[in-house]
Amino acid sequence: MSILHKIFGLSDPVECNKMREQLRAIQSLQAIAEIDSTGKFISANDGYADLFDCRASDLLDSSHSQLIDKTHNSRFQALWSRACRGETVKDTLMCRDRNGQVKWMQVVLSPLNDIDGRVGNILEVASDVTEQHNATNISYSLASCQGLVMLVDQSMHVTYVNEALTKMLSQNEQEIRVKASEFSATNIIGTSLDWLDHELISECSGDQSFSKDIELGTLIIGLSASPWRDSSGKRLGTVLEWVEKTEIVAAQAAADEAARANVFLRQALAVCNTSLMLADTDYNITYVNQSSTKMMTEREGTIRGALPDFRASQLVGKSIDSFHQNPDVQRQRLSQLKDTFLTDIRINGLTFGLIATPIFNDDGARVGTVVEWDDKTDRLKVELEEAQIAAENKRIREALDVCDTSVMLADNDLNITYLNKANIRLMSDRESEIREHLPNFDASALVGTCVDDFHVNPSHQRGAIKSLNKSFNTEIKLGGLTFGLIATPLFGEQGERLGTVV
Missing domain, CATH: 3.30.450.20 (PAS domain)
Incomplete structure (x- = not known):
């Protein structure tokens, strides 16, 4: 029994031939395949085979399920079950061609009933809707993405603006009008962007991606331009991604200034x-x-x-x-x-x-x-030694202060640095007599004065004292006063002359 009899119940040969010619015409325009109840191909025309980049003979006796992507396998099985129950069903499925490339196919499955009205084979009509599917997905993605995206054609006329960019442009419309007085965010589709930036517009005609920051009033906008092509590689225009960078640039400028200040401070700290x-x-x-x-x-x-x-x-x-x-x-x-x-x-x-x-x-x-x-280590050591010396000197001075001998200390320049109490009493007791010969003599102000003041010929006395390397005894006379002097040089641990004790 012929397939025409199965489908249409035709038995007249003339009518069958007429219908057969009509089917051939349909087959030349449609991708058609016949599949048995087990899911294997009985026949397929060249149009159907071309969809999957193979020959029609490659499909015979093979399983239809091998053409369906595994992620859509359960979806196809549900569709197949309905067709086997007598329904004509339609859906869009993700398939794979012979090379493993994804193809989105719109399929119509129609049951073929036998003379008894039972479902026998399944007739499939398929069409490739990959480009439409991808275009729909791209359009949806652009519309819902948070990035600011615009599409322009080859002449820089706006063909698409996603929702996020429309919102940004609307919020900053007055700033943009500083550069483009007629700008309207709600009426931007179809308008030219020739006002935007001459360098950017020139680069948009090239094959490479290009980025540039531009100023629109007080706004700083980062623009990235990339070629927009169809699936065959034909240039359709340019994808423009917008980034509102005003705050970012200001923050970066502040960060750069802080970095420069930080470098300056570090350099200052480094050398202090x-x-x-x-x-x-x-x-x-x-x-x-x-x-x-x-x-x-x-x-x-x-x-x-x-x-x-x-x-x-x-x-x-x-x-x-x-x-x-x-x-x-x-x-x-x-x-x-x-x-x-x-x-x-x-x-x-x-x-x-x-x-x-x-x-x-x-x-x-x-x-x-x-x-x-x-x-502080070395300084504390010196301070400790100095404190010990000071303490020792204090003990010596205290001992000298209570002894009966009149003692005077002078430095290397013969300036008086110390008088003990016995010496102060002696000088005070004889002050009036000494002043008859030394009018400026003041017993209470001797520390800091020079021993030259006691001598008629101080240069001679200086020479004698400075050349001392051991004790020297002498007498000095002032009018009727006679003082016996014992001058003894003082030396440090390294042998250096420190002064004189008299």
């Missing part, structure tokens, strides 16, 4: 003599200036006696905890800092003075700590 470190809010060292590096390098050997892992060249990134035996206490102090904090830390015989000052940003948030280091 104070040893400085910067630490973040987690007390990790972020910066060490040259003075601090030099100080730590000079003391590295001693510090490592207490802190074996210490490396002066590797301080950045380390925690300041490594300088403290009880870091928790130190952290608590630093975390509570509102103002400058001074303390000393001692490491293996070294003493460092620390001045820690919290750093706050403009919003009052704590962003770190600056620590000034002062290596």
Whole structure:
């Protein structure tokens, strides 16, 4: 029984031939295939085979399901079941051609009933709707995406603007009119963008993507232009992506200025003599200036006696905890800092003075700590020695003050630096008599005066005293007064002349 009899119930040969010619005409225009109830191809015309980039003979006896993408397999099975129950059904399915390329096919499945009215085979008419499907998806994606997208044709006339860009253009319409007085965001479709930017318009005709920032009033707009092509590669126009960069550019300018200021400050800190470190809010060292590096390098050997892992060249990134035996206490102090904090830390015989000052940003948030280091070790040693000498001198002076011998000390320039109490009494008792010969003599103001004042020939006396290398006894006469003098030179530990005791 012929397929025409199956479909249309025709038995007259003339009518069958007439219908057969009509079907041939339809087949020349449509992609048609016949599939049996098990899902295997019985026949397919060249138009159907071309859809899948194969020959019609390649399809015979093969399973129809192999042409369906696995993501649409269950959808196809549901469609097939309905057709097998006698329904004519239509749907768009994702398929794969012989090379594995995705093809979107619109398929119509029609049941072929036998003479008894039962469904036998299935007739499929298919058409390739890949381009329409992709165009619909692209249009939907452009409309719903958050990016600001515009399509323009080859003559720079606007053909499409997505919702996000329309909103931005509407909000900034007055600013844009500074450059394009007739601009209207709601009526932009079909208008030319020849006012936008001459360099950008020139680049839009090329094959490469191009980006540029332009000014529209007080706005700064970033524009990225890319060729817009169809599936065959034919140039349709240009895709323009807009970015409103006014705040971004201002923020970048502020950041650049802050960076320049930061470089200047770091350069200033690097060359200053104070040893400085910067630490973040987690007390990790972020910066060490040259003075601090030099100080730590000079003391590295001693510090490592207490802190074996210490490396002066590797301080950045380390925690300041490594300088403290009880870091928790130190952290608590630093975390509570509102103002400058001074303390000393001692490491293996070294003493460092620390001045820690919290750093706050403009919003009052704590962003770190600056620590000034002062290596006090040598200075404290000198101060201790000086204190010991001062204490020793005090003891000597106290001893001299209570002795009965009149004692006077003079420096290398023979200026009087000390008189004990016995000497002060002696000079006070004889003051009036001495002033008969030395009118300016003042027993209460002798410290700081020169011993030359006691001599008629001071130059001779100076020479005698300066050449002393041991005790020298002599007498000096002032009118009726006679003073016995014992002058003894004083020498330091290195043999240097310190002065004279008289």
